[in-house]
Amino acid sequence: MANWIRGFSSREGELPPVRNVEDAPPAMRQELIDLFFGLVERSPSNLMDDARLYRVIGQCLGVGASGNPYAGYRYAAGRDIRNVSWPRVYDMILRLWPDFCSAGLSCEFQEGVNRICAGYGIAWELESSGRLHRVLPVSAQAQIEATIVELSLPRFMPALILFNSARDAYDDRPRRDRDACANVFDAMESVAKEKYGMSNATFGQVLGHIRGSQSLNLEIISVLEALNTLRNRNFGHGMTTPFSLPPAAVDFVYLTCIGAILMFVRIL
DSSP states (O other), rough: OOTTTTOOOOOOOOOOOOOOOOOOHHHHHHHHHHHHHHHHHHOOOSSSOHHHHHHHHHHHHHHOOOOOTOOOOHHHHHHHTOOOOOOHHHHHHHHHHHHHHHOOOOOHHHHHHHHHHHHHSSSSEOOOTTTTTOOHHHHHHHHHHHHHHTTSSSEEEEEEEEHHHHHHHHHSSSSOOOHHHHHHHHHHHHHHHHHHTOSSOOOOHHHHHHHTOSOOOOOHHHHHHHHHHHHHTOOOOOOOSSSOHHHHHHHHHHHHHHHHHHHHHOOO
């Protein structure tokens, strides 16, 4: 693993209190270049070398690559990455992912990128699938990962599709708050319908059945009913009123629905 990357400071366990979604500091860019070239230098594979890495970086950033750059490939790549907008840095990470996977370095690449991002308080993290997602608190991220596992059963495939759409909206830039709320709620509704065998019912009708059968704590049912009312008034299908929930409320809806998905999956 790429444990030489921030091998001392990463053990301190002290990260910036607020992670930044929209940034790629100059020093971080240079550390990424060091990571990429360091992996190539230690790679037993001949699928990637310094010259090819430099050309890929330059071209994916829209920079003309020199055939024999002054002061070497590392210096030239470090120079080129200084001058691009911050989103292009993350485009570069995603572009290089398949190349390092092909070279058998996916784990080292992922760990190195994530250590560097965490060190600069960046609110993006690279998944083992090569997808960048917004960093959430550890407990919330664990719930998301558990939800993906639980919804992997064929019976929950429609819910998983909706859930992935919600994640894409939540991770988008700018974040698509209404889509995130609507899709994660629909994923929860889909799971509830499947678990209670009420595929043609509304979520309100499912909750009415649950209340009548007393299969859930009454206070939890009340919370779910309030969440359903929130959906109907703020982000339900076909609504023409402007979406107005503040970002913190979007986080609440997103994480509450994820918790409810796990509850419905596991309750029966």
